[in-house]
Amino acid sequence: MENPTNIVRVSNVTKDFTMGKSMVHVLKGIDLEIKTGEYISIMGPSGSGKTTLFNMIGGLDKPTTGSVFIDEIDVSQLDAYELAWLRCRKIGYIFQTFNIIQVMTALENVTLPMIFAGIPDDAARDKGMELLDLVGLKPRFQHKPFELSGGQQQRVAVARALANDPAIILADEPTGNLDLTTGDEIIKLLKLLSREKGVTIISATHDLKMLNVSDRVIWVTDGRVDRIENRDELSISLGKIDEKWG
Amino acid sequence: MQPETKLKKNLPKKQVVLPFLKSVEIAVKSIKSRFFRSLITTISLILAISFYSYIKTNSYIISGIVFSENKIAIQTLSQGGYEIPATGEQYNTTPKERWILFLSLLVCVVGIVNTQLMAVADRFREIGTMKCLGALDRFILKLFLIEAFLQGFIGAAIGALTGAGIALCGSLIKFGTLAITYVSFNGIFISIASSILLGCFLSLLGVLYPALLAARMQPIEAMRGRD
Numbered sequence: 001m002e003n004p005t006n007i008v009r010v011s012n013v014t015k016d017f018t019m020g021k022s023m024v025h026v027l028k029g030i031d032l033e034i035k036t037g038e039y040i041s042i043m044g045p046s047g048s049g050k051t052t053l054f055n056m057i058g059g060l061d062k063p064t065t066g067s068v069f070i071d072e073i074d075v076s077q078l079d080a081y082e083l084a085w086l087r088c089r090k091i092g093y094i095f096q097t098f099n100i101i102q103v104m105t106a107l108e109n110v111t112l113p114m115i116f117a118g119i120p121d122d123a124a125r126d127k128g129m130e131l132l133d134l135v136g137l138k139p140r141f142q143h144k145p146f147e148l149s150g151g152q153q154q155r156v157a158v159a160r161a162l163a164n165d166p167a168i169i170l171a172d173e174p175t176g177n178l179d180l181t182t183g184d185e186i187i188k189l190l191k192l193l194s195r196e197k198g199v200t201i202i203s204a205t206h207d208l209k210m211l212n213v214s215d216r217v218i219w220v221t222d223g224r225v226d227r228i229e230n231r232d233e234l235s236i237s238l239g240k241i242d243e244k245w246g
Numbered sequence: 247m248q249p250e251t252k253l254k255k256n257l258p259k260k261q262v263v264l265p266f267l268k269s270v271e272i273a274v275k276s277i278k279s280r281f282f283r284s285l286i287t288t289i290s291l292i293l294a295i296s297f298y299s300y301i302k303t304n305s306y307i308i309s310g311i312v313f314s315e316n317k318i319a320i321q322t323l324s325q326g327g328y329e330i331p332a333t334g335e336q337y338n339t340t341p342k343e344r345w346i347l348f349l350s351l352l353v354c355v356v357g358i359v360n361t362q363l364m365a366v367a368d369r370f371r372e373i374g375t376m377k378c379l380g381a382l383d384r385f386i387l388k389l390f391l392i393e394a395f396l397q398g399f400i401g402a403a404i405g406a407l408t409g410a411g412i413a414l415c416g417s418l419i420k421f422g423t424l425a426i427t428y429v430s431f432n433g434i435f436i437s438i439a440s441s442i443l444l445g446c447f448l449s450l451l452g453v454l455y456p457a458l459l460a461a462r463m464q465p466i467e468a469m470r471g472r473d
């Protein structure tokens with residue numbers, strides 16, 4: 001990776017929502033370039049548009065104007081099949097509210113994206129067990145989500161996000177509903193993945209501990225990129241962060 | 247042939263799939279883990295189909311009795327309000343029976359649409375999650391249709407057997423063995439089979455609109471849990 005390319009490029013993206021008669025401008029022109037293998041944190045107050053931006057990057061929603069490029073392909077140009085393929089193979093999603101399928105066991109949840117990807121049952125099962133092992137849940141593969149704690153469910157979600165070896169992991173406040181220790185474990189796990197597998201991680205968060213592991217932090221306020229900081233610049237401004245966001 | 251396809255050259259042309267057997271497996275698990283909801287969906291179908299099967303089977307039994315040319319039995323029948331056909335002809339259901347039958351089937355379909363709409367609302371998150379994992383609209387449609395077919399088949403089979411059973415027992419009590427001496431067992435088989443088919447059809451009909459709604463839902467809409 002001598003010459004990392006932009007795996008994600010967000011170009012002048014705006015997003016408006018119509019609420020009845022009024023129009024809400026949620027994103028007001030966002031430009032971003034994210035390189036392969038980077039660990040990016042997106043910080044910003046509640047309502048600043050982080051989730052909205054994530055949905056655009058993940059191909060879950062379309063920008064009002066502007067474009068999102070993944071591997072330099074304009075996502076809005078993709079048809080339904082290619083979009084499904086992108087969601088299945090290229091991107092792993094982790095949500096604040098876990099979004100584990102309640103009627104499936106941990107293992108079935110992890111293997112589902114592999115089934116969609118056309119991987120044979122046995123191979124999917126083996127890989128699923130391997131991933132559950134990675135997140136420390138191997139003994140619980142047959143448990144249903146309601147038998148698992150919040151942190152364990154989120155770990156299942158992490159394992160599921162990894163199922164098809166995605167190039168990008170989009171994690172929208174992955175630690176938002178977890179206690180401090182389990183939150184730390186998830187952050188460590190994500191960092192490990194980015195370091196060992198070269199996965200690009202883009203994570204929205206309110207969690208200051210997330211900053212320490214990030215390569216870059218993107219501060220979003222009111223639908224705009226406020227500033228972008230590299231890790232080495234971070235420690236200087238951390239005092240201010242505590243005041244402003246803590 | 248179109249130049250614009252060049253735009254997507256970097257993305258390998260690969261497909262997401264959901265093999266049929268896998269979707270059956272998922273559907274079966276889903277029915278099992280939502281047993282009560284499935285039961286509620288199925289109960290109105292069981293009732294309507296058992297009524298249909300009862301009427302059908304009964305008409306074959308009556309035809310059998312008419313064929314027997316047993317005066318007393320035929321008299322009992324006409325006293326019971328049945329229109330006795332000429333000897334050798336098939337007994338046909340009365341307009342009143344047909345009307346009640348039609349109403350019961352209609353109520354049944356409306357009931358299925360209703361419970362399936364609730365089921366879809368309950369499963370917003372699940373549908374959204376599946377779509378985020380790469381499910382196509384038709385995967386969702388497929389899962390809902392298979393579930394409805396299985397529910398329909400089981401419900402209709404229970405209903406069909408119950409209805410035919412009640413009709414047979416009832417006439418056995420009334421007419422003794424005469425009720426089944428001349429009955430066409432082929433006919434009874436046909437009424438059970440047609441009841442099961444009808445049940446599957448109604449179940450699929452009832453789920454069609456809710457399933458289309460579910461399948462067309464955008465993943466974020468589904469995730470936000472709004473309607």
Ligand SMILES: Nc1ncnc2c1ncn2[C@@H]1O[C@H](COP(=O)(O)OP(=O)(O)OP(=O)(O)O)[C@@H](O)[C@H]1O
Pocket residue numbers: 017018019024026044045046047048049050051052053
């Ligand atoms: N579908 C929608 N329709 C209308 N308004 C929306 C919609 N989605 C988001 N919004 C609005 O956009 C704004 C930004 O929402 P978003 O969820 O992106 O914020 P966020 O930065 O993720 O906040 P949080 O940190 O609380 O998750 C909010 O004011 C929200 O009300």
Ligand SMILES: [Mg+2]
Pocket residue numbers: 050051052172
């Ligand atoms: Mg959010």
